[in-house]
Amino acid sequence: MAVGKLQRLNSPYFKRVFTMSSTLTTTRRSELKAYLVGGGIASLASAAYLIRDGGFAGSDLCIFEAGSLPGGSLDGAGSPEEGYVIRGGRMFAYEAYTCTFDLLSFIPSLTDPAVSVTDEIHEFNTKHVSHSQARLVKNGTKVDAAVLGFSSRDRLDLLEMLAVSEESLGSRRIAEVFQPSFFETNFWYIWATTFAFQPWHSALELKRYLHRFLQEFPRIQTLGGVRRTPYNQYDSIVRPLTKWLQDQGVRFEMGARVVDLDFKYGPGGRTVERIRYIRDGAPNEIRVCDHDLVFVTNGSMTAASSLGSMNSPPRQYAAAPDGSWALWETLASKHSDFGRPAVFNGNPDESK
Numbered sequence: 001m002a003v004g005k006l007q008r009l010n011s012p013y014f015k016r017v018f019t020m021s022s023t024l025t026t027t028r029r030s031e032l033k034a035y036l037v038g039g040g041i042a043s044l045a046s047a048a049y050l051i052r053d054g055g056f057a058g059s060d061l062c063i064f065e066a067g068s069l070p071g072g073s074l075d076g077a078g079s080p081e082e083g084y085v086i087r088g089g090r091m092f093a094y095e096a097y098t099c100t101f102d103l104l105s106f107i108p109s110l111t112d113p114a115v116s117v118t119d120e121i122h123e124f125n126t127k128h129v130s131h132s133q134a135r136l137v138k139n140g141t142k143v144d145a146a147v148l149g150f151s152s153r154d155r156l157d158l159l160e161m162l163a164v165s166e167e168s169l170g171s172r173r174i175a176e177v178f179q180p181s182f183f184e185t186n187f188w189y190i191w192a193t194t195f196a197f198q199p200w201h202s203a204l205e206l207k208r209y210l211h212r213f214l215q216e217f218p219r220i221q222t223l224g225g226v227r228r229t230p231y232n233q234y235d236s237i238v239r240p241l242t243k244w245l246q247d248q249g250v251r252f253e254m255g256a257r258v259v260d261l262d263f264k265y266g267p268g269g270r271t272v273e274r275i276r277y278i279r280d281g282a283p284n285e286i287r288v289c290d291h292d293l294v295f296v297t298n299g300s301m302t303a304a305s306s307l308g309s310m311n312s313p314p315r316q317y318a319a320a321p322d323g324s325w326a327l328w329e330t331l332a333s334k335h336s337d338f339g340r341p342a343v344f345n346g347n348p349d350e351s352k
């Protein structure tokens, strides 16, 4: 018998996904089900690959989403009267988003089903090339941003950061790795405003971004490598992907907030035996079989986000965590090897 095994996967943007995975040696896929907690791009993409590469039937997949729409942070909605909300304006780069473009290569576009979403995005970016004419402005005057402004020391510090191991950076902050003058360079102003970094953020995260976006250095002053979707990402990515999944028979449990997972222990380790969720204020549960898979999106950049208006500010953070943080905290409080959410959400003033 195949036995479920716990894995922890790192994803960019300070997030982790826990998966229960089976070795699938003796259990036929047709007997397996997969449950995905969270309806953001992480779960939508996982579901698509479980179908395409994992041999799952769509009808054996179930996505639990606390909200009323799939897509999570990739939202985009509104009206001329009420205004529009898109919590993140995202950019892509062909070199760094190979997985995204692979995913979208088998998803038909909504405007022309004969064309994939990847091809639709390529076509759009061939016509609309990013080329910032004035990436930095100082005292009302355009700055020559092609000059990145590094000192020899800054170059050495950058090279060292690229070369050292992640472990050696540990929990150091960017400000602990570079000289104060580094934070006055054109490079820092461009990089920080492109990728939302602050000097007190994680040096390790900066290192990961440097590796991922190194190819942008020669063109970062024009944002020449930045690719966009024709519409916001909800309309251009989430809607066609959701339609494709629904056409395959994937079940979307909307308004279902997963609050806990029950585990059991066997010779092969720990497996999920029950998913507990709340819908319409009522508790529900689903029993998970030994070989089924459970994927959990934990932590979110937009959990606990609130909206302001022209007349009122957004509300302050609630003291208690909500959304994916709440589930992660519950799981971490029971099992220390599920990590420490507080490292990521314990200091909102520095991470908001």
Ligand SMILES: Cc1cc2nc3c(=O)[nH]c(=O)nc-3n(C[C@H](O)[C@H](O)[C@H](O)COP(=O)(O)OP(=O)(O)OC[C@H]3O[C@@H](n4cnc5c(N)ncnc54)[C@H](O)[C@@H]3O)c2cc1C
Pocket: 012, 013, 015, 037, 038, 039, 040, 041, 042, 043, 064, 065, 066, 067, 070, 071, 072, 073, 074, 087, 088, 089, 090, 091, 092, 256, 257, 258, 259, 297, 299, 300, 301, 302, 303, 323, 324, 325, 327
């Ligand atoms: C302002 C901003 C700019 C960004 N810019 C970029 C960019 O340029 N390029 C880029 O690649 N990325 C960018 N990102 C990051 C990107 O948007 C996120 O990494 C990505 O959307 C996260 O997807 P996800 O599925 O992992 O999580 P999320 O989108 O957070 O989705 C999680 C979903 O799970 C649901 N959920 C959570 N907990 C539960 C539960 N217990 N039960 C049921 N449902 C639950 C939530 O309601 C949500 O719908 C940006 C983000 C922001 C906020």
